[in-house]
Amino acid sequence: MKLAILGCSQLVTLAGPHRPRAGVEMRGLAIIHDGAMLIEAGRIQHVGKRSEIESLIEKDCTVVDAGNRVVMPGFVDAHTHPIFAGNRADEFEQRASGATYAEIAAAGGGIRSTVRQTRAASEDALLDSTAKYVQWFLRNGTTTIEAKSGYGLAPEQEYKLLRVIGRIKPLRCVPTFLGAHEIPDEFRGRAQEYAAVVINEMLPEVASKKLAEYCDVFCEPGIFGLDESRRILIAARALGLGLRMHADQLSKSGAAELAAELAATTADHLEHTGASGIAALHSAGVQPVLLPGSVYALGSTRYPNARGMIQAGLPVVLATDFNPGSSPTPSIPMVLSLACTQMKMTPAEAITAATINAAWSVGRAHQIGSLEPGKLADFVIHDCTDFRELAYFFGVEPAHAVYIDGNSVL
Ligand code: NIG
Ligand code: FE
Secondary structure, X not given: OEEEEEEEEEEEOXXXXXXXXXXXXXXXXXXXXXXXXXXXXXXXXXXXEHHHHHOOOOOOEXXXXXXXXXXXXXXXXXXXXXXXXXXXXXXXXXXXXXXXXXXXXXXXXXXXXXXXXXXXXXXXXXXXXXXXXXXXXXXXXXXXXXXXXOOOOOHHHHHHHHHHHHHOOOOEEXXXXXXXXXXXXXHOOOHHHHHHHHHHHHHHHHHHOOOOXXXXXXXXXXXXXXXXXXXHHHHHHHOOOEEEEEEOOOOOOOHHXXXXXXXXXXXXXXXXXXXXXXXXXXHHOOEEEEOHHHHHHOOOOOOOOXXXXXXXXXXXXXXXXXXXXXXXXXXXXXXXXXXXHHOOOXXXXXXXXXXXXXXXXXXXXXXXXXXXXXXXXXXXXXXXXXXXXXXXXXXXXXXXXXXXXXXXXX
């Protein structure tokens, strides 16, 4: 099973130091012009100039001509909520007429409305509805997603969602338990009691059955405050789970500082995080995961301070936050566009943030996120000749062909 990819206008390898890329390192994509790649048994064996690789091709090797297109690692989408029933096009219409996300949520809509629909769906039905979104991710050049539960909010319901995540194919999935996504209807006004169910019942089961690698919390005043979030995340860590947080999304509450205190793997959103939060994340080695799709779709203009974070030396990650409420997009290219136009990241920084830095943030940098010998052959042939076109054009699906483990999946 040997495969050679020739004819890459740019082979965007992202090769570099084995660490998350920070500061000016985020601009170095290690591009090979007129590049080529040799793959064996699903792993990258060689990358180089076409002439070097051509000399290594043996008789039994399948040769694919990329047609003078950009070839690069599959995007790693480090923050998604892809398992849900129904959608919230009705609330989208209400928001277009002036209602806010917070008002709709307080009135019983928002996450809780998706929870009601998702609870009523079987595991197989959810897997079926997710299949459509899996195709959307692939068509946008994504080969790995971090996938959260969080629309079950009851023990068996959350396990059901995590089992669906475990069955997704052919995308690579990193499962995260987000039982603390909202207070479910039956626990309204009793957040502490619900947090106790998360800590005493759900977390031990999730950990012992290995249903998730990470635990996330929606840390926001009125949902899970700092104290509850801390309790939940400390319990998760004691059970061996990695930590992620929805932090400072709708208000500045000290959530970024809490992520730093707990040395979480990531702090996500950070729209309201200021200089002290950024400094705290940096000294604790927490990776920021920025989600401009949710800012855009909520009609806000308050984007996170990406330039401040890069300047402070944080290895920034970009992700879609794909979900039926705040960010109904599976498109990393759309996120690259928003990162460049709204947050003034350069196209190279944005691509680093959605590949190698994202791979570090989901604990997979030894396998994916760059095209280097020994890594898994997860790569995409994009229908463009220059990598900057991926952030420049928007509203298109740029992937021409997608490979996971060296197998053609699109
Ligand atoms: O990351 N803020 C919490 N969770 C999601 C929204 C989920 C939803 O609206 O269904 C987010 O934006
Ligand atoms: Fe989210």
